[in-house]
Every structure is written in C-alpha cells, then in structure tokens.
Amino acid sequence: GAVVSQHPSRVICKSGTSVKIECRSLDFQATTMFWYRQFPKQSLMLMATSNEGSKATYEQGVEKDKFLINHASLTLSTLTVTSAHPEDSSFYICSAKVSRGHPSNQPQHFGDGTRLSIL
Amino acid sequence: GQQLNQSPQSMFIQEGEDVSMNCTSSSIFNTWLWYKQDPGEGPVLLIALYKAGELTSNGRLTAQFGITRKDSFLNISASIPSDVGIYFCAGQSGGSEKLVFGKGMKLTVNP
Numbered sequence: 459g460a461v462v463s464q465h466p467s468r469v470i471c472k473s474g475t476s477v478k479i480e481c482r483s484l485d486f487q488a489t490t491m492f493w494y495r496q497f498p499k500q501s502l503m504l505m506a507t508s509n510e511g512s513k514a515t516y517e518q519g520v521e522k523d524k525f526l527i528n529h530a531s532l533t534l535s536t537l538t539v540t541s542a543h544p545e546d547s548s549f550y551i552c553s554a555k556v557s558r559g560h561p562s563n564q565p566q567h568f569g570d571g572t573r574l575s576i577l
Numbered sequence: 578g579q580q581l582n583q584s585p586q587s588m589f590i591q592e593g594e595d596v597s598m599n600c601t602s603s604s605i606f607n608t609w610l611w612y613k614q615d616p617g618e619g620p621v622l623l624i625a626l627y628k629a630g631e632l633t634s635n636g637r638l639t640a641q642f643g644i645t646r647k648d649s650f651l652n653i654s655a656s657i658p659s660d661v662g663i664y665f666c667a668g669q670s671g672g673s674e675k676l677v678f679g680k681g682m683k684l685t686v687n688p
Contacts (some may be wrong), residue, residue: 490674492625501665501678502620551619555674565610566667566676568619 461485464569471487473544473576478538479572481552481568485530488554492566493525498551543574549573583666583679590656591687598682599650600662606668609642610676611647614663623664624651656686 461484461496469477483490489510494502506527507515514527524546526538535554553566581600590596600609608627612620624635626642626649633640640651649668653660666679 460622462619488600492675504675507674516614549617553619563623565608565625567622570619571617573617 459485460556460567462567464552464572466572467545467570468573468575470575470577473543475542475576476538477542477574478536479552479574481535481537481554481569483533483554483567486554486556487521488535489527491535491552491554492555493527493535493537494551496551496571497547502551505537510535514537517565539574542574544576547574547576548551548565581666581668581677581679583682585682587682587683587685589685589687592658594656594658596656596660596684598655598666599648600614600666600668600679601648602668602677603647604670605646606677607646607671609640610667610669611638611640611649611651612665612667614665614681616659616662620665653684656684658686658688660684661686 463482463484465480491508493544495505496502504517505520508527510529516522529535549571550576551571553568555566556564581602582621583600587658597680610625611623613623614620624633629646630644637654663681663683665681669676
C-alpha cells in the first residue's frame, strides 16, 4: 500500500520550454503532497507543500511563478517548471501523505522522481 | 533550511557485518523516519517512529526514537549487497507536516 507514482521519470528539453510533472497517489487519498528538489549527492530540499483544493505553500526562495503547483484532486498534484533554463536541471521528487481519515502523523511516501535536464 | 546532523556520512563494510547510523537535532521531534534511496529513485520508507523510547524492527533493520526526542539511530544487521544505497533520517515536529532531512549516509557493502 501507499504507492506514489511520478511521471515522467526523465525529461530532456530545450531552454525556454515549460515542463509538467505529475504525482499520483495510486491506492490512497492525499490531501497534502510535497515537492522536493535534490541536487547530486545532496539531501532533499522541500520546495512547496501542495494542498488539495487550495494554493500551494512555497518555501522561502522558491519562485511560485516559476514552479506552478496544482493539486486539483485527492490523488493528483502537478508541478510545472515554466520557461525552464539549464539551472533548473535537477531531480524533482514528490511525496504524499495518507491523510484523510487517518492519524495526522502518517509518514510521507515518495515517488520515484523525475530527472529534468534542460539543454 | 534546517537539517539534521546525520553520521557517519559514509561507510564501507563487508557483507555480513552490522552497521549503525544516527541522527541528532537541536530541537525536539514528534516523529522520526528512516528512508533508503537507490540511485535515480525516490526514497523508500524503512521505519517510522512515533514515540520517545520506541524501538522498532523491520527485518534486519532496527531503529529507535531517542528518549530526549532529539535523536534516533538505525541499525542494519548482517548486511547484504542490496543494502547499498543512501540512508536518510527525517524528523517531523508537532504542528508541522514538513519533514527535516539529514544529509544522508552512503553505504557500500563489499561482497
């Protein structure tokens, strides 16, 4: 149980392109999903918290107009990297919590990540 | 952002050996989590701890939630080659759904 699917697993595109990454909770409902960014040999850095039916909460230093987050259903959140540039190249990982009807201290379960490479 | 102090940063061990790693924090956490990440994949939850002093096992893995609520350790017994990867600790404080991550411990197991 608690499977999180992330798609695509890898994207290579030209500078200036907008890229959408999907995060789905397959066997549970998640009112809260999280988006992380991970640079090589480093830990996960939280970018934003995605709340179903409301605006995402962004961490300090993360541009909300650059990284658009939509959480339109209890099983899907999307991250769109707008007008991507080479410095946006990174490993993006989403996570989701089993939240509705469960204790608030449920752990986060992670997707397999998306490797984004901007040429 | 805030990070946990995770040590050691890396370990090279022989197959069959035990390995121990820990995380410490200057602040109190209500939840401690241990994840394993393989190259090019997302972290996979190994053990979740919710109560100070709690000792929990998952197969060859054992983790404890420190009594002060500021630390946790993870032990792996009788290591095998597939234990290779990066192990992260993560803490969650009361009132927040955010996780604070350690910097990770890279484990290499020589067959």
